[in-house]
Amino acid sequence: MPRSFEVTFASPASVEQVHGAFGDRSYWLARLEAFGGSKTLDSLDVDTAGRVQVVVTEDLRHGALPGMLAKVYRGDLNIVTTEVWTPAGDGRVDGEIAVAVTGAPGSGTGAAVLERDGTGSRLALTGTIRFKVPLVGGPIETFLAREFAQGIPEIQRFTTTWLGENA
Secondary structure (H helix, E strand, O other), rough: EEEEEEEEEEOOHHHHHHHHOOEEEEEHHHHHHOOOOOEEEEEEEEEEOOOOEEEEEEEEEEHHHHHHHHOOOOOOOOEEEEEEEEEEOOEEEEEEEEEEOOOOOEEEEEEEEEEEEEEEEEEEEEEEEEEEOOOOHHHHHHHHHHHHHHHHHHHHHHHHHHHHOOO
């Protein structure tokens, strides 16, 4: 059964600043370096309307898998995350996140809204994790949903700090 999660994060950075960072290659390279692992920036496209699409692949070797996943999967996993951030007008940016896993029957989706909050911004994200494995899929989904719910605020804190250092 899929597991859903919700995350909200407020930042002193404006919607325009955060959205600008999402379209900046140096931001993504710094973000990937800051969070470690073997992630690569596969593509970053920004169109004339300000729509940002980014694709990141994470190569998880078996030895780097969290304990629960390492017990179920003996091989390596590749996780491809696609984020699309589209200006919606009036100080709002809508986000769509898709996560595909190669090497395991897992996936995830998310819908985000980045909007003004006073002089800063607020990100609200609702996500769903699916891991179709009999008996252990539910606990894996619960674990991954918790990891995402904790990790997204860390990424937003990084974004705020990066903007402060690179604005």
